[in-house]
Amino acid sequence: MPNAHVFGHKRFEVDANWKLVIEPFLEGYHVQRLHASTIGSMFADVATIMSRIGPHIRQVSGKAQFEPAMLDLPGENIHKTVTHSYLVFPNTVIVTSPYYISVMIIGPRAANRSTVDYFMLTPGPADSDKALDLYTRSYDMVLNVFGNEDFRAASLSQKGLESGALAELVYGGLEASIPAFYETVEQFCNP
Structure with missing residues (x-):
């Protein structure tokens, strides 16, 4: 990443607590549902493998038609078959893709408002019309x-939580990284 090229940057203003902005990037369960009409079909509906690296979280998940033997193919771009997602605690999300890396830095602005700085990193500047087209379509997507x-x-989610309708929130087994994240937040807030 230190030599990556910033292909694009956009700032988003989001009416949600910064932790709610991070949550979808801590589980893959929502992908086929929330993104059914966009990218859902590209991803397998399976649990992710989570590991902690200090306060940080790494997740690995297979894409559609993924089979473990694919990882052993010589010269294969691992990111065509597997997605890595990293939470660099407390507020940076990194997601790998076959031809670029997404980096999001989430900044709290109020209890119910956040800023997200999104960066699309590529191995270098587009060196052909084909690469430029690929990067542009990927960035727009x-x-x-x-x-x-x-x-x-x-x-x-923020609006729902603010309504006070829920006394408690329960996370399912496919969302194990989310409670792990909140445990780490609590450890840092209450040393």
Whole structure:
């Protein structure tokens, strides 16, 4: 990443607590549901493998038609079959894709408002029309998916929580990374 090229940057203002903005990037369960009309079909509906690295979280999940033997193919781009997602605690999310890396820095602005700085990193500047087209289409797609789907869902979650209708919130087994994140937040807030 230190030599990556910043292909694009966009700032989003999101009407949600910063932790709600991070939540969708801590589980893959929502992808086929929330993103059914955009990217859902590209991803397998399976549990992610989570590991902690200090306060940080790494997740690995297979994409659609993934089989473990694919990882052993010589010269294969691992990111075509597997997605890595990292939470660099407390507020940075990194998601790998076959041809670029998404980096989001989430900044709290109020209890119910956040800023997300999204960066699309590529191995270098586009060196052909084909690469430029690929990067441009990918960038536009990510802005649409994150901005109109993930961040919108965070805003709706914020409104739901503010209504006071829920006495408690329960996370399912496919969302194990979310409680792990909140445990770490609590450890840092109450040393």
